[in-house]
Amino acid sequence: MDGKKGIHPSVGVGILSVLLIFIFLFMLINASTLRAALHDSTENYALDMSSQLAGDISSRMKAVQMEMKLMADSISMVSGTDKELAEFIERKSEISGFDAMAFLGADGRAVPADFSFSMFQEGIDASFRGEMRVTAYTEGQNVLYTVPVYKNNQITGVLAGLRNKANMQALIQPTSFEGRGLTCIVDSDGKVIISPTDIKPFLTLDTVFHESGKSEASRAVMEMKEDLENRKEGVFRFMAVSGEELFLSYHALTVNDWTLLTLIPADLISGRAEKYIFYSFLIIGFIVVIFGLFIFAVSRFYAKSRRRLEQIAYVDSVTGGRNNAAFREAYMKLTEAEPPPFTIVLFNIKNFKLINENFGTEQGDKTLRYVYETLSGMLKPGEIVARSSADNFFLCLKEHSREVISARLEEMTKELNRFSKLIETPYHLTVLKGAYIVEDLSLDITIIQDRARIAYQSRLDGENTDCAFYDAAYTERMKEEQELEQAFEPSLENHDFTLYLQPKVRLKDGQVGGAEALVRWNHPERGMISPGMFIPLFEQSDKICRLDRYMFEQACVCLERWIKSGNKPIPISVNLSRRHFDDPNFLTWFSETAQRHNIPSGLLEFELTESIFFDNFKINIVKQRIRQMHELGFQCSLDDFGSGYSSLGLVKEFDIDAIKLDRRFFKDIEDQKSRDVIDCLITLSKKLGLTSVAEGIETEEQLSYMQTVGCDLVQGFIFSRPLPVEEFETWWEKKNRGTS
Structure with a gap:
């Protein structure tokens, strides 16, 4: 957990619950607001529509009055008997939609005579006074329209029209x-x-x-x-x-x-909206119930599974003890309770994969459990051990003295190897250790473990199994390596990598018989960078392959220029990293490049190190690629011959053209055993038809002996250090003049 706690599941459930309640309350408020808005809309609608209706009713009543006024004017022109007048009024009544209509004369007569008007007397009297009136009889809810009838500008009567309740x-x-x-x-x-x-x-x-x-x-x-x-x-x-x-x-x-x-x-x-709002609340309520049941089920499940989850999170599946997360958690609790210093140690079983390959993964797992139990039994109270990954273990020791720490770790290593005396096929566990003494508790545990790992990595390439303690120089070296990694691309583009040639001289005639292509990195800001710094670094990635191809093309350019200038070229050997063999078609590029520069067969040689041949999984692949090299016109030599343990077997198994004797053979040239070994190797190369090359020759004594045993080519400072191409050409010309 890196000392940090995540959000508890119950907190997450609580947040979801509060969120759902908030949404529900929001919907309630929103529904209430919506209902109020709808009521306001209904109120405005009622006011607008009833206003239109009132205007329409008033207009229609006025229209009726105007229609009766026109009928009254017509009555004043009707001359005849009351019967004729009654028939006229009846026709008009039917047309106008009145339930009854009559003419009331100023003399008190009524046409038709059976018309009853006593309850509307007030309205009739008003019309006799010249007014148009609408009079209501509230008991029966009848309405009487009355208008005066004029003749010769004199009111002679009143026209009355009755509309009953249903009509109104x-x-x-x-x-x-x-x-x-x-x-x-x-x-x-x-x-x-x-x-x-x-x-x-x-x-x-x-x-x-x-x-x-x-x-x-x-x-x-x-x-x-x-x-x-x-x-x-x-x-x-x-x-x-x-x-x-x-x-x-x-x-x-x-x-x-x-x-x-x-x-x-x-x-x-x-109404309709509220129905849908009601349905929405039902749905939300249903969701709340379901979610409540879900929360209840999750809570119960969490309560039952918490121990199991903690076991999965903090227990290593192989050893049954702490894993790295548990180690970090325990470290955080320890540092809160006790003052520093502490020491974090990375404890690694070297070449542990060989145990799995030789004895099986089951035995490998048993070994890991054994290591964990042994280390646990040798800790003081409060100290911590955990398997972090693969064959790596982390220890937290309550120590700060390097001598005490180293002694305790050495004792742990001895205790681990006591088992070998008790088993039928004994094997030894080699342990690499890196340690970081913690004095600043503010440092994150991840950084602390990384520093222990950096210290451990400083022992990877060496045989020394003593505990390595973290030093700031390790970080500086990593920083420098990172800077070199970042500078690779620009330098490749700017041709900061330069071709140097070191001559190989034939001992039989003293002529230059070839040259080895070596890379030099002249950085514009850092100056000349040693190959010992960047070659091992680039070997860890595909950068070394790109650098090999770059140097190969520079060698091709050099050979092409020699050929075009009329000079007789000499073979150039270029180094080839083992990483190229991961690509089954890697030789295609080299062949196409040599053809593009018109390089004849036999002028380019690949130098392979012994480490390429020690990978059992690639033996057949390497054999095929060497055969393909010959088919494409390339030579192949075995570099650093004798530095490993299977050199003679390599000469027998692989179809190589030359062997380069490792420089360590010539350090004790005065020793007879060394001379006898060199003599045997040279004799062997001649019998196998291989060219022998002695590299690292620096003294006259070494050179004299190589001439005595009949070595073919010699490469070393005795003749020349590696030179830039132009300087090499000048040296070569002088050499040829001196031996001609």
């Missing part, structure tokens, strides 16, 4: 509001003049008119009565006796002091 209800019935609206006409006192078919809501309203309570509905009605007196319009909401919520709008008519009242349900617009 049809007039005021609204066609909007989806058939759910009701209208009535009242006067300024609140008395119903014309009621709708269903009068119950208005009877309830009438009751409210006479209440003196202080309810919200009562206050709204009182406000409406004031508006009616002032001929204003408005709308309010109230609850009917039936429990239904209604909107009541009121609009003054242009007839008398009458007002049109319109009732519509409050849910006229919001």
Whole structure:
């Protein structure tokens, strides 16, 4: 866990629960806001539509009055008997839609004579005074239209037209509001003049008119009565006796002091929306229930599985002990409880994969368990051990003295190897160790482990198995290697890598018989960089392959120039990394490059190191590639011959053209054993038809002996160090003049 704690699962579940509740409350608030907005829309709709209806009713009543006035003018021109007049009025009545119509003369006669008008006397009297009137009989809710009849500018009578309750209800019935609206006409006192078919809501309203309570509905009605007196319009909401919520709008008519009242349900617009809102709440409620059940199930599952999850997270599957995550967690707790210093050690079993290959993975796992148990048994209270990966173990020791740490680790190594005395096929565990003494607890455990690993890596290439302690120089070296890695590409593009040639001299005639191509890196800022610094580094990646190809092409350019200038070229050998053999077609590029520069066969030689031949998995591949090299016109030599343990076997197995004797053979040239070995190797090469090359020859004594045993070529400082191409050509020319 790197000393950091993640979010607990129950916290995550809690956050989700709060989020869901928040969403649910948000929907409630949103639904409430939506409902209020819909009610406002319904209120505005009721006000607008009833206003239009009131205007329409007023217009239609005025139209009726105008129509009666025209009929009154016609009556004044009718001359004849009352019977003829009655027939005329009857025809007009049917056409105009009146239930009854009559002419009332100033002399008191009525045509037709059976017309009853006593309940409308006030309106009739007003028409005799020259007014057009609409008079209502509230008991029967009949309406009488009256207009004066003039003849010679004198009022001779009144034309009266009666419309009964049903007729007037049809007039005021609204066609909007989806058939759910009701209208009535009242006067300024609140008395119903014309009621709708269903009068119950208005009877309830009438009751409210006479209440003196202080309810919200009562206050709204009182406000409406004031508006009616002032001929204003408005709308309010109230609850009917039936429990239904209604909107009541009121609009003054242009007839008398009458007002049109319109009732519509409050849910006229919001009804459908509320249904869907209700369904949404049902769905959300269902989701909440399901999620609640899910949380309950997860909580129970988590409670039961927590120990198992911790075991998976902190227990190594092979050893049954701590893994790296558990090590880091334990380290964090230890450093919180105790003061420094501590020491973190990386404990690695060298070449552990050979145990798996030789004895099987089951035995390998047993060995890892044995190592873990042995180390655990040798720790002090509070110290920690864990297998981090593969064959790597981390230790946290309560020590700070390098001598004490080294002694304890050495004792652990001895204890680990006691088992070899008890098994039928004994084998020895070689341990590499790297340590970092922790004095600054602010350092992250990951950095601390990396520093122990850096110290351990400093022992990888050596045989020394003593514990290596971290030094800042290791980090500086890694930094420098990283800088070299980053500088590779630009240097390759800028040709900062330069071809140097070291001559190979034939001992039989003293002529130059060949040269080895060597790379030198002249960086524009860092200056000359030693091959010992960058070659091993680039060997760890495919950069070495790209560098080999670059140097091969430089050698081709050099040979091509020699050929074009008319000089007799000498063979050039170039080094070939073992990484090339990972690509089965790697020789194609080399062949095409040599052909592009028109290099004849036999002038280019690949130098292979013994390490290429020691990979059992690639033996057949290497044999095939060497055969292919010969087919493509390349020579092949074995470099550093004798540095390994299987050199003689390599000469027998592989079809090479030359062997280069390792320089270590010539350090003790005065020793007879060394001379005898050299003599045997030279004799062997001659019998096998191989060219022998002695490299690293620096003294006259070494050169003299190589001449004595009949070595073919000698390469070393005795003749020349590696030279840039131009300097090599000058040296070569002088050499030829001196031996000619």
